Amino acid sequence: MTMMTAEQYEESLRHLNLKIYMFGRRVESAVDDPIIRPSMKAVAETYALAHRPEYEDIMTATSHISGKKINRFTHIHQSIDDLVKKSKMGRLLGRSTGCCFQRCVGMDALNALSIVTFNIDKKYGTDYYKRFQAYLEHAQEKDWTIDGAMTDPKGDRRLPPHKQPDPDHFLRVVEERKDGIVVRGAKAHQTGAVNSHEVIVMPTIAMREEDRDYAVSFALPSDAEGILYIIGRQSCDTRKLEKGLMDRGNLLFGGHEALVVFDNVFVPWDRVFMYKEFEFAGQLVEIFASYHRQSYACKVGVGDVLIGAAQTIAEYNGADKASHIRDKIIEMNHLNETLYCGCIACASEGHREPSGTYAVNTLLANVHKQNVTRFPYELSRLAQDIAGGLMVTLPSEEDLRSPETAQWIEKYYKADPEVPTEHRMHVLRLIENLTLGTAAVGYLTESMHGAGSPQAQRIMIARSLNMQEKQRAAKKLCGIE
Amino acid sequence: MTMMTAEQYEESLRHLNLKIYMFGRRVESAVDDPIIRPSMKAVAETYALAHRPEYEDIMTATSHISGKKINRFTHIHQSIDDLVKKSKMGRLLGRSTGCCFQRCVGMDALNALSIVTFNIDKKYGTDYYKRFQAYLEHAQEKDWTIDGAMTDPKGDRRLPPHKQPDPDHFLRVVEERKDGIVVRGAKAHQTGAVNSHEVIVMPTIAMREEDRDYAVSFALPSDAEGILYIIGRQSCDTRKLEKGLMDRGNLLFGGHEALVVFDNVFVPWDRVFMYKEFEFAGQLVEIFASYHRQSYACKVGVGDVLIGAAQTIAEYNGADKASHIRDKIIEMNHLNETLYCGCIACASEGHREPSGTYAVNTLLANVHKQNVTRFPYELSRLAQDIAGGLMVTLPSEEDLRSPETAQWIEKYYKADPEVPTEHRMHVLRLIENLTLGTAAVGYLTESMHGAGSPQAQRIMIARSLNMQEKQRAAKKLCGIE
């Protein structure tokens, strides 16, 4: 089996023994937990769509190792075309789920490691790349969902890892054994962590020699001894505990983030991909970050959903012909397609790394992500403008169902006489979900901070530029020298 | 008693017999309901601050009827200075509550009626102004909170009231009796409705003769026979049902909106302020709208809270010295003070109406509100940028309290070693509350649609301009005629 179905994926998760906490209590079965389950269903879509013939070209690839057809999420990009298809896959899944489908971090971690392990070996004659290839083959064969874990808690932002008052504020090696290493620390904001079979840990910043104990990368099963998960809460999370489905907005899917604690966890050598080669920490961060900034292609797909919802509510409100509404819909699309241009261009301008893996254009990937920290907010503002105030004053689904209030809800929230009141409520709840609710977590705040905060992109933009070329051009034209 | 205390206000509400529904069930006591109570507490601040000597100048005024000191919320503006102080009162209360304190709609309705009833009388020799003065005197004496109810459900947006498939989609007179009238319909998005002693109903759009049965304005006790309320739900509303307080973000205050249904309600003549004088419907709407657009001064105060929270989390994160953070804080303030300029300028440029009431400058009030539909969204975006991703991945307060998880939360969410982890969590929850949670309903979506949607302001801006003067100036300078 190289490509699981959605059902097989769900089943496979049941075999894991994850230690998960939420609201201060242990979660027995993440798969069945009403708050977590929609996020699992979003990941499951990455399996389901790969079996749909119309998406085969986008959702699957041919493994350069085994030659078998595999889910693109486990693929190492072999060409520009692969990079472009990755962006299209992100948009497709964003549109299909209306939320974060979580599986891109693992793909990005695999691709980044396929470059950096090769480079380390070249310098030090180590065998990380071989280890990694073995791991990768397995990952493709098993069709794993992998959590690519980078962000440390970071403690006091003004200090490097080795100077932190609490040395665990960056994940580190605490013991070296014959058969492997023991690590301690945590990774924060881990998207989709409890829906993953595996976790790949990477350092979070460039490091100097003093930080060498922090320069470590490795892979583990997600239920390895000593790993525990604490689920972060989201705006409107507990609506998933309510009886009706309507007030969730998105009835089918969601996302989640978790704090992942590594409490003295053992890693065998064959799963260690970087060990104290501190000068490669920065490279791994940068390459992973560029891939992952490209991955925000998904927000274009979520934008599609928001635009679709805005157009629908405009029609239901009977306002879709108003020139200002039409113009706002165009503006939403314009911004969304501008984002699309970013994720396509950074792929189209990609290049081959020494290991054979194709990497995206660093400058353009950062430019893309920088726009992602801006445009979804404006899209949300426009969607709220189009939706009307009812989006935030609408009574609950229970009011619609209650014999005491149903008549008033039905009567007074009817707009276009051809459209059932319930439909109007449904789409308003979806816009609420995307702009204020659980999905806003992914569409807005995660767009801001995921794959690095905006300032991180600005620093990379500054470093990726060829300013000399621009200054030469300017000076020549105005007659200097 | 002309000025109630906060305690007297709360007590006075207990004497009302409101018919309120929420989640499909009747609410027994709004004052004690955990979801509604914070909104009552926000209104109560308008009473509490009026007794604080340092705010006397802003929060109180001298009645032009009784000569007594009254709460400014029941005052008819007698000067430019009154108008300016109204804006300052809005900012003060916004900063004090961090949410919508709901009481300005009643103040704006009173002031608008003080102008329009006078004007109707002048044309028709009616005695609305006398009726209104009597009502006003009582309102000042009782220190009422009044719901100024304007927005009808509106049904099919493409049709005027009298052509609606459901004739009740705009509130209307269904029967004229000797002693009064009977009305039917509803008012949507009614801010603070269930915290009010009274409701003043006004038409929602300019009308033509065919709509005369809809051109009606009147006042009623909020618990009059036939009135019922259905509470709208808000993002994160049910966090108020949870045990801990932290996850609410704002531990003290909130807002609410309701659908108010008038199911064949009787209004005695002495409380009717407009009755089929359809050509004054537009005037009442415009004057009320201008006052109410000024009232969005409150969002400057909420902006103060958001800025204060952003600065605080920057310090707690140890990032407040970074130049990009400082610059973002400046930008937040710049935008917030630009809003402040709007609400001050429209007051400062006000004028006296024939009835003696001072009105704000229509053009500038609309310009102010238009900016309110934009800047809070950018302020929110910047606050989320400064806050960091933890704002949406933070575990629940219960995780902080649970013996199984507390150690990890304490350890890994510590940033500046001098700042308790709990403080950092508190302020992150406040930013979540303001940008995604219950307060975002008021700070964002209500800023968009309250007192009229952005397009309504643009239409008024276009109508308030003197384009001829501008064209004359241009033509003269370039030599045309």
Next chain:
Amino acid sequence: MTMMTAEQYEESLRHLNLKIYMFGRRVESAVDDPIIRPSMKAVAETYALAHRPEYEDIMTATSHISGKKINRFTHIHQSIDDLVKKSKMGRLLGRSTGCCFQRCVGMDALNALSIVTFNIDKKYGTDYYKRFQAYLEHAQEKDWTIDGAMTDPKGDRRLPPHKQPDPDHFLRVVEERKDGIVVRGAKAHQTGAVNSHEVIVMPTIAMREEDRDYAVSFALPSDAEGILYIIGRQSCDTRKLEKGLMDRGNLLFGGHEALVVFDNVFVPWDRVFMYKEFEFAGQLVEIFASYHRQSYACKVGVGDVLIGAAQTIAEYNGADKASHIRDKIIEMNHLNETLYCGCIACASEGHREPSGTYAVNTLLANVHKQNVTRFPYELSRLAQDIAGGLMVTLPSEEDLRSPETAQWIEKYYKADPEVPTEHRMHVLRLIENLTLGTAAVGYLTESMHGAGSPQAQRIMIARSLNMQEKQRAAKKLCGIE
């Protein structure tokens, strides 16, 4: 005579003996020079409008010294109302001239000195305020136009005055005599310098003891021995040398800036208003800057002209009914009126200084100016959008007049058949003038850098804020302490 007419003003300039250079040559008569004359005519409007009864309230005031009616440009603000009228005067003149009318710097310098000389005396027992009052009385009596000269060339921006490689890069005292002082240095970007009777020199930055020789303020006749002027060139300046008038865009008015060199100039003691009291340099800069940032009220008036021109070309193009054009006109107005709110609010929120002079609100004046560094650019962009590409591809007036080309111009540039082609050309040239030509210098780049560059305002905004109050509000609401 306390109020000159425009004609008397022009005549008075002929009596001055200024040493002016332009294009490397001495200008014999600035008044008659075709490039400079339109700027003189713009200043003359400040005299002309003061005699127009309909503008009396705005353009004139009653001297608090002499009790006589004076031109408001020589007035010391005695009330909030004076401050508000100053803003309205700026808008009126901006709309009347479509350019920089240059006279506000002198007014702002007088008002700033009326505060600071008083404050210095209070600390040191000096008699600057008395000297200044005597000077002021004369200035009001003579109805002078005064150049308020602040900006030094500044040399190496990283060094303070006393460390500059060239010590003259900040203007300084080079000799102290019995009867006065000798100064050397220059002031750059001096708006309207050669149209002024007098020049008031002020330091350009806050200073420390080492810079005390640079902490000097004084007044001189503009033709004092040793002062010379080099006129800066502007985009499209030489169109004023062409035969026809049309291609100037603005046929009547313009502006100019000059470098003013002080080549060992003697200043008698009675005209020295600050002499080495270095700790007051910063205060003088800040107060002058706040007044002068308010003065950017004028750009609202220039914005009126641009909006009037945009509306006119839309009509001439036959496009004024298109919804997107109407919306862009509304947006232009919205932005322009937002600017207006800033200059009204900083005046309305002004206060009385110890000397009796009323000062604007520092925070809001800086917020206002900051918006002036942004919105005129967007207004220009929108005006170019509305104008159409013809604005930059239109042939010259000579092509319209030439027998060889007139027929083609007339035929093919006709749009609305009711509008003469020539009118369409006139208004296009005006928009070109305001967005790319001589007036763009004032409307755009001067809006950016005049009265301090945007970063200077941001620093002042940061310093004028009460962040503690905001943080207290936030902490209280979320439960910290």
Next chain:
Amino acid sequence: MTMMTAEQYEESLRHLNLKIYMFGRRVESAVDDPIIRPSMKAVAETYALAHRPEYEDIMTATSHISGKKINRFTHIHQSIDDLVKKSKMGRLLGRSTGCCFQRCVGMDALNALSIVTFNIDKKYGTDYYKRFQAYLEHAQEKDWTIDGAMTDPKGDRRLPPHKQPDPDHFLRVVEERKDGIVVRGAKAHQTGAVNSHEVIVMPTIAMREEDRDYAVSFALPSDAEGILYIIGRQSCDTRKLEKGLMDRGNLLFGGHEALVVFDNVFVPWDRVFMYKEFEFAGQLVEIFASYHRQSYACKVGVGDVLIGAAQTIAEYNGADKASHIRDKIIEMNHLNETLYCGCIACASEGHREPSGTYAVNTLLANVHKQNVTRFPYELSRLAQDIAGGLMVTLPSEEDLRSPETAQWIEKYYKADPEVPTEHRMHVLRLIENLTLGTAAVGYLTESMHGAGSPQAQRIMIARSLNMQEKQRAAKKLCGIE
């Protein structure tokens, strides 16, 4: 000869006998005219760079007709790679010339005709494609610069061509002869018209049957009998007549636009590519427009020059290390690279048309151009912010050279002691040139209106979207149907 050198190109123009007017007078030799010559030099760069080995890949292609190496400007795109290289060629030349190099319109016209002539033939069995191929072969062989002429004067914007009061306001067939047709009308805003060997005329809007006489496309030598040119003037155009070079800003290159009048011009049949097939007018417009919107890749190159100039002046001012300056430089680059993403993505997402020609993605090409109507304005604003006010108050080069003023200019405009004053002046003049002067015509206003005004792109964006797909996705997620 299939690829001319720059020198051969200049020489070839001397052989043309164009009828050109400027300032109301006939221009004898465009090549030698000081105002026009820099624009010819910019076109010449498209020839010069094609001979530079380092640019061979970008600047040249292999003809699919002759198999010879040709200048890419005469190439028909045979692949996605060709489309991408076209965008890169635009950026390269924009950076090399700092202005509009004019030659892309002809390339875009050729490619559009290669698609549409094929499609017409397919429907009507005509032989336009064959005619066109013959013409193309010749164009490639001769290495022509071609003016692609689309924009008619349009007269009354509210009327279609056949209803215009002046029937010539759209170019039309006035006579059909055995050997060809006679046309009359004009094309406005023709970029680089007088530097072209040929002109290809196309209709400017979609047409209906009544407009069939206007549905015509053909090619002519630029000096055909009856064609005349009237040069449009540009901001600061006459600086090119001044003695010194500095004040031009860009010492080497420029652009121009002209009104091209067709005064009863004869076209032989073999050069007619569309003749009354009105239903293909819209297709030709759309395809040409999409190609030409892609062509605004050039503005990324001009943006490079502006960024280079901004960085340089920041260094010369000694301000390049200030954090706000660095941030503004990053923002300029971010916006410029966002534009780059647009022109790359619309190419990368291109497709093959039935004729074999590759076309860009319509939606993304329009999105790209829409951003071009916005970002260069913000880049200009930022550049002016960085440059400082001196950009518009700097005296003339003559002041620098004059013995009377040179010492003051040298002394007081010196900033960084290591940088010659003259260098600082040079780069300030370049920024003036790009943001207010002759180049601003191309960088700003032409960015706004060239290849269609912003509203034209919005209409195309609206038409190119798949809204149903978005609505389906939204409805499915929120449970509708």
